[in-house]
């Protein structure tokens with residue numbers, strides 16, 4: 645499988661403060677990779693190193709097989725898209741004119757503008773001036789800008805943090821479309837449902853290194869306990885083991901026609917996060 649990102653023993657110090665200690669992971673071509681961790685755990689720092697906005701103190705960060713700083717080269721830079729809190733938009737221009745400007749920079753036909761505006765649910769607002777936009781609209785314009793040139797690799801730092809659920813879903817569809825067309829996506833989010841929905845694999849970052857990595861479904865399975873919860877017709881629930889003992893109980897409930905539903909007790913990604921980090925998402 646082609647590796648788009650390879651990070652080996654990455655470390656970053658800001659003065660004497662350690663932001664990253666020993667971070668290693670790989671991202672395969674075409675996957676959506678979720679980079680999860682508590683506030684201040686180093687997610688944005690990692691994105692900045694991977695996009696040549698910061699240099700590491702130690703370790704290696706390869707993008708497209710080359711050291712990440714090669715992305716300073718404009719030809720390489722065109723292969724990526726970045727969404728961070730720094731919007732890079734021209735405040736006095738309209739949404740449409742901002743995108744038109746970027747079409748020029750990326751050598752993209754302006755016919756693509758309507759398509760990306762549709763992907764971010766802004767088709768009817770294209771004449772609005774950027775300085776007058778709400779935070780959520782601004783976030784969507786930034787996404788539209790990153791979608792314009794169909795990048796090979798897209799970095800999304802909390803892409804839906806300012807969006808309502810309807811617009812978030814719109815964006816998810818847009819991301820799926822990009823993924824279907826071969827874009828690799830590196831995503832940070834505090835929204836575990838979003839991570840579960842979008843990501844092929846997630847990594848949990850804590851204390852400066854990766855604590856756990858894998859597909860959400862597999863991680864949840866591996867953290868599941870050996871029990872089932874049975875909901876009964878009298879409104880109560882019973883937690884039973886998956887073994888013989890539980891089977892006998894379940895058989896009894898079923899033969900007495902008392903079972904409403906049976907659930908496995910798999911943790912959510914949020915539960916796993918709390919277990920790994922010993923703290924809640926913020």
Ligand SMILES: Nc1ncnc2c1ncn2[C@@H]1O[C@H](COP(=O)(O)OP(=O)(O)OP(=O)(O)O)[C@@H](O)[C@H]1O
Pocket residue numbers: 658661662663681682683684685686687688689690
């Ligand atoms: N330019 C900087 N100078 C000094 N310290 C910094 C700088 N940028 C980040 N840090 C520190 O590095 C650590 C990691 O920050 P980073 O922004 O990467 O975290 P994060 O995981 O993206 O957090 P959040 O989820 O809140 O966005 C923090 O302790 C932060 O204070």
